[in-house]
Amino acid sequence: DQQVKQNSPSLSVQEGRISILNCDYTNSMFDYFLWYKKYPAEGPTFLISISSIKDKNEDGRFTVFLNKSAKHLSLHIVPSQPGDSAVYFCAASAGNQFYFGTGTSLTVIP
Amino acid sequence: KAGVTQTPRYLIKTRGQQVTLSCSPISGHRSVSWYQQTPGQGLQFLFEYFSETQRNKGNFPGRFSGRQFSNSRSEMNVSTLELGDSALYLCASSLSTIQAYGYTFGSGTRLTVV
Numbered sequence: 001d002q003q004v005k006q007n008s009p010s011l012s013v014q015e016g017r018i019s020i021l022n023c024d025y026t027n028s029m030f031d032y033f034l035w036y037k038k039y040p041a042e043g044p045t046f047l048i049s050i051s052s053i054k055d056k057n058e059d060g061r062f063t064v065f066l067n068k069s070a071k072h073l074s075l076h077i078v079p080s081q082p083g084d085s086a087v088y089f090c091a092a093s094a095g096n097q098f099y100f101g102t103g104t105s106l107t108v109i110p
Numbered sequence: 111k112a113g114v115t116q117t118p119r120y121l122i123k124t125r126g127q128q129v130t131l132s133c134s135p136i137s138g139h140r141s142v143s144w145y146q147q148t149p150g151q152g153l154q155f156l157f158e159y160f161s162e163t164q165r166n167k168g169n170f171p172g173r174f175s176g177r178q179f180s181n182s183r184s185e186m187n188v189s190t191l192e193l194g195d196s197a198l199y200l201c202a203s204s205l206s207t208i209q210a211y212g213y214t215f216g217s218g219t220r221l222t223v224v
Contacts, residue, residue: 006152034212043114043200043215044153089153091212097166098213100145102152 003027004092006101014109019077021104023090026071030092030099033066035075038087038103047088048075080108112136114216116201122222128189131219135182135203141165142184143213144176147198156199159184191223 005024013019021035031052036044050057050064050073057064063076073090087103115134123129135142143166144156155168159178176186182203188195198220202213 002152004152036212036215041217043202043217045215046212049212091153095166097155097158097168098143099155100153102150 002102003030004090004099004101006088006090006104008104009102010105010107012107012109013080015082016079019075019080019084019106019108021075021077021088021090021106023073023075023101024071025073025092025099027092027094027099028068028071029094032093033064033073034091034093034098035062035064036089036091036100037084038089044089077106080106082108082110084108114201114203114214116199116216116219118219119217120220120222122224123191125191125193125223127191128187129191129221131186131188131199131201131221133184133186133201133203133216135184135201136214139203139205139214140182141204142178142182143202143204144184144186145200145202146170147200147218148196153200156186188221193223196221196223 034049035047038044048062065074085108087105089103090101091098117132141160143158145153158166162178173189178184198218200218202215204213
């Protein structure tokens, strides 16, 4: 039972434009949501997080939005750069366990 | 500051064998978690250890086990390997239960079962 879902396996965006990665979840008990970025042959690296008591968190070019009523999370990258090309995983936590989505492969075209 | 170190990086085993994977967390990190990554399944949680105690366990068969030592290093063991166990196994460490900061992952051990 996949509690965190990323329905778009891939996304292509032109350099300089906005990248929007989406994530849906089913468990209303999740209290933290995170985004990770993964390059091939490396482990995922933490990107940004948001608490369930907030609806937006910003860090430089990265902004995460949380819509609790829709159980939806999104990551906006503005402006997108070629170095952002990677697989992005969203994750949600309840207690000491994280639940990960299946990932979205972002390609930023120069 | 050294990151999370996983050994070996690559492993090829035969069906029916057993395998042990090792993880050294970041110094000072007491929580170690293990994940299995397969195409289309994302990262599936295996288990989490904190101060040598298994605190959480995912939905994997008993063939998958782990332990944590007093220096926080952790090992994961898979017995009676099956072809479907071929995956990237990721170890992650964190200070404690600060979920806002997530984990720091190692580069993983790529296990191939033939």
